[in-house]
Amino acid sequence: MISIAPSILAADFSKLGELVHQVDLGGANRIHVDVMDGHFVPNLSMGPVVVKGLRPITKLPLEVHLMVDNPSRFVDSFLQAGADTLIVHFEVVSDPLPLIQEIRGRGRKVGLAINPGTSVDVLKDYITDIDLALCMTVWPGFGGQSFLPESPERIQKLRELIEKLNPRCELEVDGGVDLQTAPVCVRHGADVLVAGTAIFGSPKGPKLATEQLGRIRAEELE
Numbered sequence: 614m615i616s617i618a619p620s621i622l623a624a625d626f627s628k629l630g631e632l633v634h635q636v637d638l639g640g641a642n643r644i645h646v647d648v649m650d651g652h653f654v655p656n657l658s659m660g661p662v663v664v665k666g667l668r669p670i671t672k673l674p675l676e677v678h679l680m681v682d683n684p685s686r687f688v689d690s691f692l693q694a695g696a697d698t699l700i701v702h703f704e705v706v707s708d709p710l711p712l713i714q715e716i717r718g719r720g721r722k723v724g725l726a727i728n729p730g731t732s733v734d735v736l737k738d739y740i741t742d743i744d745l746a747l748c749m750t751v752w753p754g755f756g757g758q759s760f761l762p763e764s765p766e767r768i769q770k771l772r773e774l775i776e777k778l779n780p781r782c783e784l785e786v787d788g789g790v791d792l793q794t795a796p797v798c799v800r801h802g803a804d805v806l807v808a809g810t811a812i813f814g815s816p817k818g819p820k821l822a823t824e825q826l827g828r829i830r831a832e833e834l835e
């Protein structure tokens with residue numbers, strides 16, 4: 614099964630509730646919430662209040678992509694706000710295990726993310742302990758960037774690692790995913806596609822754009 618995770622970073626926040634409803638109607642499987650602290654990445658975005666605001670208006674799982682220097686500081690507030698999954702960057706945690714155990718101990722899912730400059734191999738010691746591995750396909754910090762050309766090879770390498778060590782771990786890709794790059798990601802082993810601009814920036818509207826990405830995933834699996 615392939616999942617579509619619309620990234621609300623690209624949404625018009627004055628209509629956030631309605632836009633989340635639209636992607637739900639279009640077949641989205643989860644909502645991706647990009648959290649940026651202005652340190653780990655050169656941009657600021659949103660915090661737990663947004664997760665808290667979304668929680669009562671959708672049944673879709675809320676996954677929080679923590680692009681922050683010190684994720685352990687924010688675990689409690691995002692879990693209390695209603696996040697279902699917390700994704701932490703490998704680059705900022707010297708030992709991910711305590712954080713993984715804390716999040717799982719509270720009944721939520723945990724993901725580890727890697728930047729384009731980080732070797733896929735660093736995840737091999739943790740794949741058995743996580744629910745999701747996120748391969749960044751742009752440098753984190755901004756929506757609307759182009760999919761990096763080295764990404765397919767990295768996705769394939771990560772898929773091989775996951776198949777060998779923990780096939781239940783999801784392989785998510787994030788950044789520049791659209792109708793052209795989504796099939797490439799799926800062919801190389803991705804099973805969760807994050808898309809912001811391709812969904813919320815689409816002239817066809819978020820419902821149709823989500824449906825279209827969904828059709829691509831089905832074609833790739835035929």
Ligand SMILES: O=C(CO)[C@H](O)[C@H](O)COP(=O)(O)O
Nearest residue numbers: 753754756757788789809810
């Ligand atoms: O983590 C992110 C950026 O750091 C976003 O999830 C990602 O960029 C999605 O946006 P787009 O589909 O527009 O590239």
Ligand SMILES: [Co+2]
Nearest residue numbers: 620647678787
């Ligand atoms: Co993201």
